Amino acid sequence: MTLDAKTKALIGQGQDVVNLTAGEPDFDTPEHIRLAAADAMNRGETRYTPVGGTPRLKQAAAERLKLDTGIDYAPDQVLVSAGAKHSLYNAVMSLVNPGDGVLLPVPYWVTYPEQIRLAGGLIEWVPIAPAHKDELTVEDLERAVSKKSRGLILNSPSNPSGAVIGRGHLEEIAAFCRERDLWVISDEIYMRLVYDGVEAVSIASFPGMMERTIVINGVSKAYAMTGWRIGYAAGPRSVIQAMANLQSQSTSNPTSISQAAALAALTGPQEPVEEMRREFDRRRRYAVSRIQTIKGLEVNDPKGAFYLWVNMEPLVGRTIAGRTITNADDLALAWLEEAGVSVVPGSGFGVANYFRMSYATSMERLAEGLDRMERLLGE
Numbered sequence: 001m002t003l004d005a006k007t008k009a010l011i012g013q014g015q016d017v018v019n020l021t022a023g024e025p026d027f028d029t030p031e032h033i034r035l036a037a038a039d040a041m042n043r044g045e046t047r048y049t050p051v052g053g054t055p056r057l058k059q060a061a062a063e064r065l066k067l068d069t070g071i072d073y074a075p076d077q078v079l080v081s082a083g084a085k086h087s088l089y090n091a092v093m094s095l096v097n098p099g100d101g102v103l104l105p106v107p108y109w110v111t112y113p114e115q116i117r118l119a120g121g122l123i124e125w126v127p128i129a130p131a132h133k134d135e136l137t138v139e140d141l142e143r144a145v146s147k148k149s150r151g152l153i154l155n156s157p158s159n160p161s162g163a164v165i166g167r168g169h170l171e172e173i174a175a176f177c178r179e180r181d182l183w184v185i186s187d188e189i190y191m192r193l194v195y196d197g198v199e200a201v202s203i204a205s206f207p208g209m210m211e212r213t214i215v216i217n218g219v220s221k222a223y224a225m226t227g228w229r230i231g232y233a234a235g236p237r238s239v240i241q242a243m244a245n246l247q248s249q250s251t252s253n254p255t256s257i258s259q260a261a262a263l264a265a266l267t268g269p270q271e272p273v274e275e276m277r278r279e280f281d282r283r284r285r286y287a288v289s290r291i292q293t294i295k296g297l298e299v300n301d302p303k304g305a306f307y308l309w310v311n312m313e314p315l316v317g318r319t320i321a322g323r324t325i326t327n328a329d330d331l332a333l334a335w336l337e338e339a340g341v342s343v344v345p346g347s348g349f350g351v352a353n354y355f356r357m358s359y360a361t362s363m364e365r366l367a368e369g370l371d372r373m374e375r376l377l378g379e
């Protein structure tokens with residue numbers, strides 16, 4: 001938060017800061033989606049819709065889930081909300097009772113621990129062993145599970161690490177959840193953004209898992225629609241109904257116009273998704289190859305999302321531009337103040353000696369940012 005405020009303040013003062021902190025695609029929402037929203041407005045689709053989304057959008061989300069995960073959901077097993085974060089909130093509030101243990105892999109996306117706390121749950125941290133190269137395994141879970149454990153929050157591809165959990169490991173995690181009778185919230189918002197032919201698998205697709213898993217997805221990342229606020233959840237009817245009841249008495253339906261746009265996104269041409277994915281991939285390969293040549297930085301080749309999760313531990317204890325570097329917070333601050341490049345230190349994601357850099361920015365700015373990072377370390 002501090003870094004973010006400082007970055008924005010410096011940019012506001014007119015300083016040239018290369019911002020590699022973005023959590024959203026740098027592309028515009030594809031034109032046919034924007035036009036669909038305008039058409040909906042002009043047709044008068046400006047009134048309340050059913051609380052959990054229009055029947056057509058729920059159907060489209062179910063069809064999209066079938067294509068992406070192979071799972072058959074009926075429309076009444078789907079709930080549309082104001083962004084995937086809202087879907088997650090509804091799920092956590094519906095599933096977590098005070099004192100319930102929730103297994104949370106570390107690094108985690110910042111919102112998960114706060115939502116668990118809001119529900120009064122007990123966070124059971126699951127550090128991913130460095131030897132596992134950012135990929136959660138049952139071995140990590142075994143070390144953290146307790147008698148209080150009731151559920152697990154999974155995020156593959158991951159924010160911040162970009163790691164994708166492979167089919168084999170996921171199958172073992174599924175067996176672990178069945179044996180321990182755990183529910184799973186599986187945040188699959190980056191599922192369409194995977195690279196090098198890697199397969200993104202949903203844990204809900206394994207036997208006996210659909211009944212205990214809430215799948216979270218949405219249009220924000222794949223279709224460059226972060227501002228439209230449409231996400232969806234799919235799972236067992238009883239949980240989806242509880243989530244719908246909560247939504248009914250809090251926000252009601254997500255914006256009608258955004259729902260029309262999301263419908264166009266899910267049912268219209270998918271080429272724009274592939275074009276964006278290819279461009280992300282080009283930048284990913286470039287950024288990984290650059291980081292790998294910078295002394296003191298280490299990165300596992302991430303196969304999903306649009307982030308690199310970089311280990312800076314070899315730099316701990318060094319002096320850079322007159323500053324002693326004790327963790328990634330120090331390094332990020334030095335880069336921002338001395339070199340004009342901004343990354344997110346790992347402390348926000350639960351790990352002090354890593355940072356997240358986003359490649360959701362133009363190739364030119366990415367190259368400039370990496371040059372600046374490298375230059376300061378070289379000095």
Ligand SMILES: Cc1ncc(COP(=O)(O)O)c(C=O)c1O
Pocket residue numbers: 023082083084085086109155158159187189218219220226229230231
């Ligand atoms: C892992 C993860 N889940 C969910 C979200 C939230 O998505 P939305 O913008 O649809 O609420 C994000 C956004 O950064 C994310 O990184």
